[in-house]
Amino acid sequence: MNPARIEYCLNGTWRLVLDPDDVGARKRWFVEAPLSDSIQVTVPSVWDLWAPDYDGVGWYFRDFELVSTWGDRYVALEFDAVDYFAEVWLNGVPLGAHEGGYTPFTLDTTAAVRSGTNRLAVRVVDPHGPNGFGDFKPRQIPSAKENGYWSFAGIWGGVRLIGKHHAHTTDIFVRPDPRRKRLTAAVATSEPGAEGGRGWLFLDHEPGQGLRLRASGYCELGPGGWGRHTGTWSWLFRAPLAAAPPRQ
Numbered sequence: 105m106n107p108a109r110i111e112y113c114l115n116g117t118w119r120l121v122l123d124p125d126d127v128g129a130r131k132r133w134f135v136e137a138p139l140s141d142s143i144q145v146t147v148p149s150v151w152d153l154w155a156p157d158y159d160g161v162g163w164y165f166r167d168f169e170l171v172s173t174w175g176d177r178y179v180a181l182e183f184d185a186v187d188y189f190a191e192v193w194l195n196g197v198p199l200g201a202h203e204g205g206y207t208p209f210t211l212d213t214t215a216a217v218r219s220g221t222n223r224l225a226v227r228v229v230d231p232h233g234p235n236g237f238g239d240f241k242p243r244q245i246p247s248a249k250e251n252g253y254w255s256f257a258g259i260w261g262g263v264r265l266i267g268k269h270h271a272h273t274t275d276i277f278v279r280p281d282p283r284r285k286r287l288t289a290a291v292a293t294s295e296p297g298a299e300g301g302r303g304w305l306f307l308d309h310e311p312g313q314g315l316r317l318r319a320s321g322y323c324e325l326g327p328g329g330w331g332r333h334t335g336t337w338s339w340l341f342r343a344p345l346a347a348a349p350p351r352q
Contacts, residue, residue: 108272110173114166114224114263120145120154123161123227126238134193134225137165148184151228151258159233164226164259172219177267178294181211181224184261189229189240195222204246208261217265230257270294 119142121133128134142165143154151162181192187205191198197216202209231240272294 108269110177110267112168112170112174112265112267114168114265115147118145118147118259119143119165120151120258121163121165122155122158123163126161128161128163128227129191133163134198134227135196137163137223137225139165145258147259147263148261149258150187150256150260151230152256159230159257160237162228162230162258164224164228166224166263168222168224170217170219170222170265174217174265174267175219176270177214178270178272179213179217180266180268181213182208182262182264182266183210183259184208184263186226186228186259186261187257188231188245190259191227193225205257205260213265226259228258232257 119139121138121142145151145154151158181199185206185208189203191201192211193199194213194216195218199211199213199216229237229240231237231245236242274294
């Protein structure tokens with residue numbers, strides 16, 4: 105059996121190394137981690153539970169094992185939230201970076217992941233001190249209600265690996281058009297795998313919830329089908345639309 109989607113949860117025990125002098129990138133900690141100086145922490149959580157009021161740079165490390173089931177797949181690494189700036193490496197290979205402590209992000213790990221032991225390294229910058237950090241200045245960092253817990257940082261959202269077929273849906277955008285009584289669904293797909301595949305798009309809504317419709321669309325993702333190349337395709341659905349009931 106070859107499921108369309110598999111998942112590996114990376115929550116749990118990680119190692120954290122504080123880097124107040126910001127030397128880790130220069131010393132290539134993403135290749136050789138100084139774990140003798142590390143603190144055992146739990147992800148998801150803020151690092152202030154172990155290093156209260158620490159501002160600056162910290163490195164997270166996590167070793168994990170993957171079986172051969174993950175071979176020949178598109179593999180993505182998903183973070184629910186890292187506060188505030190994150191740079192990520194897998195097995196010494198840079199995957200990318202993300203700024204913003206309250207938004208999820210996804211990185212393509214296909215070229216870096218391998219069967220057996222893998223090491224994930226995440227460099228986190230916490231610029232919440234009075235002078236900020238590097239190019240991150242306090243007045244330039246979006247903040248609102250978090251002023252009450254301003255100095256907290258770290259990998260405080262969940263982390264997981266997602267394995268998919270190489271031919272997969274990358275994005276779906278549904279746009280309602282009540283005036284014309286229709287919906288437009290734009291579906292973006294990846295490069296298809298050698299064997300191709302099929303995908304179905306279903307739109308549905310329970311009666312009595314305002315917008316009522318039932319419709320479906322179909323596309324092929326594979327050689328000779330619509331998904332021969334990376335791109336976006338649109339379906340047009342016509343269904344009766346009803347105004348939402350007034351709020352009580």
